[in-house]
Each structure stands twice: as C-alpha cells, then as structure tokens.
Amino acid sequence: MTEEVAVLGAGMHPWGKWGRNFVEYGVAAAREALADAGLKWRDIGAIVGADTVRGGYPGHVAGATFAKALGWQGARVTSVYAACASGAQAIDAARAQILAGLADVVLVVGADAAPKGFFRPAGGDRPDDPDWLRFRILGATNPVYFGLYARRRMAEHSDTPDDFARVKVKNSAMGALNPRARYRSRVTAEEVAASAVVADPLRLLDICATSDGGAAVVLSSMEYARRHGQAEPVRILAVSTVTPRYPSTVLDLPDIATDSARAVEPPGETFRRSIARAAYEEAGLGPEDLSLAEVYDLSTALELQWYEDLGLCGEGEGVKLLRDGATALGGRIPVNVSGGLASFGEAVPAQAIAQVCELTRQLRGVAGDRQVPGARVGIAANQGLFGHGSAVIAVR
C-alpha cells in the first residue's frame, strides 16, 4: 500500500461537439479545478498534461500547452500519452511527484477535440503500426472489436441485445441528471432497438460517440491539504497502470491476433481483471468496499464485462446484476452514475480524469440529483490502446 494523495479540486468543461481548440476546454477545466481547490495557478508547483495529437506538429504535447495558455509561471511540466489511459497516467505521474517530494501540489489536465466519425490512425503509409494495419488490411474499426466482444458474450453467457440496450437506458437516465454530459435525454430500449446496426449485434445507441471535452484535478500531499484547511479531502489510494501479461489471449484493439498460448500457459486472469486487481491490492480494498464505479463503457456490452472484471459479480453474471438494478442509482453498486461514455462520448485524454472528477463529487456528497447516498469508496476503470491499464481508487 502506497501513501495517499489528496484531491483538492476537480473541474470540467462540458462535453459536446463544440468545434473549438482542445486548449480552450483544458484551460476552462483547469480554472474550475483551481477555483474548486481554492488555489491560484501561481500556487501550482507542477502541471501534468494528458496528451492529444496536435495537428501540424509530429508529436503529442499538452502539459506545456496548458501551462502557456494559463500563463508561463515556471512550474515543473510533464506530458503523458497513453491513449485512453492518458488521464490515469497523468494522475499517476502527478501522484509520483507528490509522493517523491518533488512537488506539493500538481495540476492535472486532459482535453481533446475529437475528429468526426470513426477514430482512425494518422495518415501516411505505416505498415509497422498495428493500428494502421488493422484499418488498412481489414477495415476493422473500434466498433468491430466491440461487436466481437458483444457477440462473444451472447455465445458464452446468453446475453441478449435487449440486455445491452438496458445498459444504455440506465446510463442515459443518469446522464440526464448530469449538467456536464453531452447527451441529456433519457433513452428507451425501443429507441436503442430502432437505431441502426453499426457492428452486429451492436447498434448506434450501444456505442459511445466521439466528443470534445476537458477535465482537470488538483492533487496535493496530505500535509499540503491540511495546511490549506482541508482536513478530510477526497484521497487517491491507488492508481493502476499495469500492462497485460504474456500470452494475452483475448483479442484486443488494435491487434489482428492474440498471443499464442502454445508455449506458455495463459495467466489466470484477463488484462482488464488484472487492472482491477492491481488497484484493489494497492488500495488494500476489495470490490465489496465500493460505493460506486465509473467504468469505460465504450459499448453497452463492454460495461457488463467490467462488472465481472471488477469483481462486482461472478463471471457471466453481469446481466443479472444489471437486471436486478444493482448498478442503477439507488442500487447496491451504482455504475456510471455520471452517465458514462454513453452520455459523454470519448474525449480521449480527458475521460479518465473526468471519471476521477465524478468520483470526487460523489465522495464529497455534492453530486446533486445523481448523488450515491453515503458514498465512501469509488473506483474508476479504463483501458488504453496498446496495453495501457488504468484504474483509480478514491476514498473519503
């Protein structure tokens, strides 16, 4: 178990398709997080940016971009790229600096302006890039992988498309209560069923959109928090950033094939399961301690998988947990009370930070209509392309 860091402030720019530069969203989120923490930008000793791709420059730059926009003030700077896990790795980098005594208080920012339509790799002929290859050779978009997982669940666990739709119905009902969400209307099972098939068996309303958005948190040492009058702040107990273990036997984005298990027996747990386990071990907690979970619902079917990977229920029991209402607001373990990606859409470098913003509000008890009563422990789980694990456990 590592030492704790405090979440002093959380801020977000509302998600949507705003058509502006990602810097605007990040700065708005950062200013809100700073105000929430009761701090000025000049008080901040280090800034960590979760990266997005900057057009016109062959690289990923964010930390310094946000620092410049906020006004150069000499803070230590870090930029982190880990695909969808970028936000969690940014939080992890900030935490490491605090625990190492390199900084007392760190601003973490992630923001993106997503392109229209399917995510796709950068241009050029790049046959050494597995992400480029899966598009060029197969035309396999992200929803194709989500469709494969959904169909596999139907074959293995007898899940049905109606079950998947039920996840959307639940998440949209909670997203309707969240002013930062992009989609704020309740969706019915009939509407999901009437939407176009994108990747059989998944329909348009089973799959998350791409969005613009920004999120930020201010993290500090516990001692700094106490000095600033926050005796009982929300605390981060664990940040899991593990990689898979060989042989990884579940076909995963962006790969065309799994590892072969011919020579080495596969590990006893899948990659997503190991992400959760690493977080629980670091926090010294288990699934039974959770008040709520924010999970990476790229598709409705994938949310059900996370229930099992987080240990909220046994393998194959995700649908039962959902049908019992356990994961809805008011249930035993509400999942995606923010509305999830179903209500937000993907703004890649921001979303893992946005999950922690939601945990922070919930654990403070200031989440308004979507408050989980008495929330004490929350987990945010996520997974980044190319083998980046991501989970954060926060407590109050």
Add this chain to the structure above:
Amino acid sequence: MVTGWFAGEGNDFRLLGTRCSACASVFFPREDHHCRNPSCRGGELTEVPLSRRGRVWSYTDSRYPPPSPYVTDPELSWEPCAFIAVELEAERMVVLGQAAPGVTVADLAVGLEVEVVPGVLHEDAETTWMTWHWRPTGVTA
C-alpha cells in the same frame, strides 16, 4: 504491404507466422526480430504456416464504410463486410480476418468451423492486393 503474411494458392493457401526455436511460441503477424515470451532467452524465429482451419471465436460486421487507410471504391455502394475471429487449436491463438465475400453474420455461429482462403483486398488498374479471408468449411464460392 504485408509481405510474408500468407502464401500459396487454392487448398495450399496458408497464413504464415513465425516460431521461436527456443520456446516454440508462435507469432502472427510474424515476429522476425525478438521472441515476445518474457521468460524466453530468445531463439531464432523461423517461418511457420498456421493451421488452415479453426473455429469461430466471435464474429461481427461493419455496416458503415471504414475510414482510410482502408481503401473503398467510392463509385460502389458499401456492402456490409463480415469479420470473423478464429480460434486456431494447434496454435492456441485467435486470428481476425474478413469473411469471404457473400458470407454474412447470418451464416455464422460461435464454434463453427472455418478455413482460410485467399481473397482480394483491393485492386486498381495496375495492382491487385491480396489478403486472407475466413470461410465456413463446406461452402464453396
């Protein structure tokens, strides 16, 4: 573009992977530089054909044209393309591929036996780019 990923014609068509001489791990797409088994000291990687047949691990389709770098013909209307992830028993691995033309999700089921067949990825006036397709066994095009 994907030199050495497959070879042969008709019934001799095979996907090609590589195998580590030290630990016998198999890799597809081929791994020509380092064995990726973390417990392996590293052996010579030699080309090996993969099993011709396997069983459907899962399947789906793409109802909208994928973006570039996938090449589609803008002159033609988009036909949904099915995808099959196939479990190869001997290699204990899953390999994703497009289904052969004409095979739709209605023709597929998890566990169904499929075989690898040569297919055309794209062609223009000068070049025909070949690829592999999965096709249920007992079906002939």
